[in-house]
Amino acid sequence: MVTEVAATADLIELEDRYGAHNYHPLDVVINRASGVWVWDVEGNKYLDFLAAYSAVNQGHCHPRIVAALKAQADRVTLTSRAFRNDQLGPLCAELCGLTGYARFLPMNTGAEAVETAIKAARKWAHTVKGVAEDRGEILVFAGNFHGRTTTIVGFSSEEQYRKGFGPFTPGFRLLPYGDLGAVERAISPETVAVLVEPIQGEGGIVSPPAGFLRGLRELATANRFLLAVDEIQSGLGRTGKMFCFEHERIRPDIVVIGKALGGGCMPISGILADDEVMDVFAPGDHGSTFGGNPLACAVARTALQVLVEEGMIANSARLGDYFLDRLRSLRSAKIKEVRGRGLWIGVELTPAAGGARQFCEALQRQGLLCKETHVNIIRFAPPLVITREEIDWAMERIGKVLG
Ligand SMILES: *Cc1c(COP(=O)(O)O)cnc(C)c1O
16 A cells, blocks of 8 residues: 655655566656646646646646536446447537547547548548558658557657567558658559648647648548648647647648647547548447547546536637747847747757757756657646746746756
């Protein structure tokens, strides 16, 4: 038994001794959270500037989401898709109403939703477009992050994500991110889809040149392949729009969502598409035991409601601009570039600054929790409920550490 008064060092020791070492977390042990704030086991308070990689866009333990979780937990939590439940249909309808797509297919994790998009695109290409079986090719981009399954890491350009985990699934072609000419040259009659992040989050908050998504849309339409956009991290308000692709006024054929769909409480993900794509799935083609479970669906319905009704998306746009301006006005020899959209900001440090990790640790001591991405980029992505005063509070500390 672990005693309830275990101190930070003891808890870290337990995790490191008995857990797998597949992460390198900051040594802060959180046991309570509310809105943008978290507390560690010693009672220290921190501003959460990562928001669980955008899975907590609505803020920690949002009262309406927690109430929906508790109420649903008392009624029914899991039916499997062998039977129906009273939450899945309403969630699908509400998502379609909100986004303008005809259908939603629920899964649990982001990686599963990406796998679902890959399966949908391949089967669509075979049954609708007429690409020979086992011949379809999906175009993907260097610097991508779409999850951790063997198929997905197989088309990563990140050496560490692949090394030792092969053999991998064929049928993917890696192209330079943002290079429309390279896409055009790679298209063949066997191209089934392009899979793209509208901004690469794990890649370091990297935006492609303006017009890239629009160009992909045009190439996909002209050459009859699908545009699948991974909005798992960029979607649901993070960039100041419901979806990041709205900045280019396009409509993808498949939208992959996850993370904030679960309101920070439940893993739930899925794909949105119209009939021509979604109808390729017949009973038995695809599924998930927990996918579409009533507990996650009830939570997701409320997570979407609060996102819209409480103005979180507009807040992301407004305070994102404010925060970006304030960061850009920091005069620091350590900063090479500040970039981002909405409340999704990357601060790239100069090589001389000596790596982002030490700054994340220094910010932790100041009461700010951030995480480096790659060695030299600090990502700022607070919950979308943050206020201007809280950003000012954070800026004082960021100024001290980076100024
Ligand atoms: C987090 C993420 C995924 C994977 O989601 P998991 O829930 O961790 O499987 C896929 N794509 C993008 C863009 C992500 O940010």
